[in-house]
Each structure stands twice: as C-alpha cells, then as structure tokens.
Amino acid sequence: MASTAGQSNSYTTAALAFTLAVVSVSATISLYRWRRRGEDLAHRIKKLEKSLGTATEKSGSERRGRVKAQQALREALAQSEPHDLHNTIYPMRPIGTVQSCFSTRNGTPRQPLLVSLARACLNFDPALVPPASLEGLGEYSHCWILYVFHLNTDIEKLWRKPSQSKLKAKVRVPRLNGERKGVFATRSPHRPCPIGLTVAKVEEIQKDKVLLSGVDLVDGTPVLDIKPYLPYSDSIQGASVPDWLKEECSLAVASVSFSDDFSYSITSCWKLIEKKSLYGSAEEFKSLITQVLSWDIRSMSQRNKPQDTSDADSTVYHLILEGLDVSYVIDNESSILVQDVSLSYNLEDVAET
Numbered sequence: 221m222a223s224t225a226g227q228s229n230s231y232t233t234a235a236l237a238f239t240l241a242v243v244s245v246s247a248t249i250s251l252y253r254w255r256r257r258g259e260d261l262a263h264r265i266k267k268l269e270k271s272l273g274t275a276t277e278k279s280g281s282e283r284r285g286r287v288k289a290q291q292a293l294r295e296a297l298a299q300s301e302p303h304d305l306h307n308t309i310y311p312m313r314p315i316g317t318v319q320s321c322f323s324t325r326n327g328t329p330r331q332p333l334l335v336s337l338a339r340a341c342l343n344f345d346p347a348l349v350p351p352a353s354l355e356g357l358g359e360y361s362h363c364w365i366l367y368v369f370h371l372n373t374d375i376e377k378l379w380r381k382p383s384q385s386k387l388k389a390k391v392r393v394p395r396l397n398g399e400r401k402g403v404f405a406t407r408s409p410h411r412p413c414p415i416g417l418t419v420a421k422v423e424e425i426q427k428d429k430v431l432l433s434g435v436d437l438v439d440g441t442p443v444l445d446i447k448p449y450l451p452y453s454d455s456i457q458g459a460s461v462p463d464w465l466k467e468e469c470s471l472a473v474a475s476v477s478f479s480d481d482f483s484y485s486i487t488s489c490w491k492l493i494e495k496k497s498l499y500g501s502a503e504e505f506k507s508l509i510t511q512v513l514s515w516d517i518r519s520m521s522q523r524n525k526p527q528d529t530s531d532a533d534s535t536v537y538h539l540i541l542e543g544l545d546v547s548y549v550i551d552n553e554s555s556i557l558v559q560d561v562s563l564s565y566n567l568e569d570v571a572e573t
Contacts, residue, residue, distance in 0.1 A: 314368065314442035316344035321498055321508065322438045323540040323564070325371055327517045330394065330471075331407070332418045333434040334515065337508040339498040340420070340437055342430040342446070351427045358425040362449035363432075368442045369414035387412055394471060396464055398520045405462075416441075419449055471516045474554040478506070485561045489544055492563065497542055509546055512539065513556050540564055 320340040322328040329335050342365070344354075357363065369375065374387075390400040391408040403411060420432040430446070490502040499505045516523060518537060536559070539546040545564045550556045 312444060313348075314345075314444060315348045316342050316443040316446075318342055318367070318435075318437045318439065318441040318443060319498075320435060320437050320439040320441065321542050323543055325438050327512055327539040327541065328438045329436040329512070329515070332420060332436045334436070335508070335511045336421075336434050337499075337504070337511050338433065338435045339423075340432045340435040341498065342432060342443060344428045344430075346428050349428065354425050354428070354430065357430065357446075357448065358422060360422055360448040362419055363422050363430075364447045364449055364454075365418050365420060365432075365437070365443060366445040366447075367416045367418070367437065368444065369409040369411075369416050370440070370442055371438060372409055372414050374410060375414055392520060393464075394520060395469060397470065398524070415444070469515075472554075473514060473516055473550070473556055476510045476513045476556045476558065478558045479560070481560060482506075482558055489561055489563060493542055493544065499542075505541070505544075508541065509539070509558060509561075512541070513548060513558070516550070516554065518550075 318340050319342075320328075321338060329338060387403075388410070389403060391403050391406055391410060392398045393401050393406055409416065418436055419434075420437075421434045423431040423433050425431075486502045486506060490497075490505065494502075497505070499508065517539065522537070534549075536547050536549055539548065543564050544561050546558060546561045548556050548558045
C-alpha cells in the first residue's frame with residue numbers, strides 16, 4: 221500500500237511539473253509576441269512620424285512659395301505705371317455658369333428681384349469649386365453674385381483693343397426715357413470693366429449647384445464669385461437715392477392679358493420643354509410671362525417710335541424664355557396682349573432630332 225501511495229505522489233509531482241513547464245513556455249511565447257508587437261508598433265509610429273514630418277515640411281515649403289508669389293505680385297502691381305494698368309493681369313476667372321430662364325438679353329429684368337419667378341441654376345466648375353465650398357450657404361436667404369456682362373456688344377473691343385473701345389462717359393437711362401447720366405451713376409452693363417453685381421434668393425443647394433430665384437441674369441452668364449447677403453451690413457438705413465429714382469416708374473405696363481389661342485399653344489410647347497424646364501407646370505410658366513411683361517422690356521428706340529392709333533397692334537414683339545418664343549403686342553395705353561408662343565429656331569432643331 222505504501223508503495224502504491226508513493227507512486228501516486230510521484231505521478232502528481234510529475235504532472236504538476238509538466239503543467240508548470242507548459243505554463244512557463246506559454247508565458248514566454250506570449251511575452252515574445254507582445255514584445256514583437258511592441259517593436260512593430262514602435263516601428264510604425266516612427267514611420268508615421270517621419271511621413272508627417274515630410275508632409276509638414278512640404279506644406280511649409282508650398283506655403284512659403286505661395287507667400288513669395290503673393291509678395292512678388294503685390295510688388296509688381298505697386299510698380300505698375302498708370303499708363304500700363306490696362307496690361308496688368310489679375311488672377312481671376314469664372315468659377316461657374318448660369319443656366320437661366322432668360323434665353324436672350326431682351327426681357328431680362330433691369331434689376332434683381334423685380335421678377336420673383338425668374339429662376340436660374342448656378343452650376344459651379346467642380347475643378348475650381350469643391351461641393352464643400354457651398355456648405356452653409358443654404359442657411360442664408362439671399363446671396364450676392366459677381367458676374368461678367370459677356371454679351372455686351374462692345375466687349376471685344378474693350379478687352380482686345382482698349383484704345384479703340386471709345387467707352388462713353390454718359391449712358392442713356394431707360395427710367396429717364398433716354399436722358400443721359402454718368403455711367404457710374406447707373407447700373408448700365410457698358411462699363412470700363414464689364415463686371416455686374418446682383419442679389420438673388422437662395423432656393424436650394426444641390427452638391428455643386430445653387431438654385432436661385434428673382435434673378436436678372438441671362439443664360440450662360442459667367443460667374444466670378446458668390447457671397448452671402450448680410451442684412452446688418454448690406455442694408456443701410458437712411459441711404460439716399462436721386463429724386464428721379466423715387467418717381468413712379470414709367471416702365472410699368474397697364475395690364476397683361478392672353479389671347480384665346482395662347483392656352484393651346486403653351487400646352488403643345490410645354491410637352492417639349494418640361495423635362496428641362498426650371499418650372500413645374502405650363503401654368504407656372506405663364507405666370508413667369510406675366511411677371512416679365514409687367515415691365516416694358518422694349519428698347520428706348522422701340523418705345524419712342526411714333527405709332528399710329530389705328531395701327532397700334534401691328535408691331536409684334538418677341539420675348540424668348542427657356543427657348544420658347546413669346547409674341548405679344550402693346551397698345552398706346554401700355555396694355556399688353558400675349559398672342560402666341562412657339563418653339564424658337566434653335567429649340568426646333570433640337571426637337572426634330
């Protein structure tokens with residue numbers, strides 16, 4: 221019995237020793253693994269620190285380069301002689317283009333917000349304006365837009381042959397029935413630098429697009445910049461204007477009505493443009509026509525042309541909106557009758573293809 225008990229104790233001792241050995245080996249292996257992981261982590265940290273240092277140095281170098289270039293530009297501008305100013309080039313270019321309901325200059329409102337239904341989509345160049353640049357703009361109700369009067373008839377001479385541009389110091393003012401005022405006392409598009417400034421209502425932000433309303437921009441207008449409208453600084457209490465701007469506007473018409481054939485015409489045309497239109501229905505488009513024609517959009521020469529009372533309705537005028545040709549007549553009492561609407565020439569080509 222004693223011999224059996226001794227053997228049992230020996231087996232227990234051996235098992236315990238084996239277990240301790242296994243545990244010791246496992247602990248050694250685990251310690252090695254943790255140590256190896258620690259070394260790998262330390263190596264990765266050193267590598268990332270080196271990469272960060274390189275990136276920081278590169279960024280600093282680029283910043284120093286930009287600062288140096290800006291200083292050189294300022295020095296060059298400071299050294300420019302007055303007679304060389306027209307040769308000075310500034311780092312400006314359009315950042316986007318306007319898709320507007322106004323297909324041509326004729327009919328485009330003379331001031332912003334006069335036609336609340338006048339809509340446009342400002343499409344930005346994604347290479348110049350990342351979508352993140354527009355974050356927060358939708359929190360404002362209105363925005364300022366700086367743009368180029370790209371359809372001016374004298375723009376080529378003004379830019380390419382400035383010495384031959386013969387820019388006029390005074391321009392005819394439609395509100396004064398053609399009386400002349402200094403160009404800087406007006407908002408005429410014919411200016412030494414054909415840059416326009418307007419305000420519009422921000423309707424919606426869509427990635428790299430801004431939907432606007434109340435615009436006075438023609439389709440295809442190049443945009444230079446866009447800034448939020450700030451009522452506390454942009455609206456000046458007590459600001460004054462000339463007396464001729466306070467008088468009742470002579471450009472407002474007496475009434476706008478539609479012929480019996482107009483409803484049929486707009487229904488037919490709407491089917492061809494509704495998918496690309498900025499408007500939701502033909503009836504809404506009709507309201508746009510009413511708002512636009514509520515102001516006499518004719519040129520001064522057209523308005524001042526003598527017209528025989530018996531032949532008042534003989535002159536047919538045209539307004540192009542979203543590629544639709546709206547024809548109308550106006551009598552001596554400034555009442556407008558919209559006669560018809562049809563596809564303009566360019567849109568007909570598209571429709572046929």
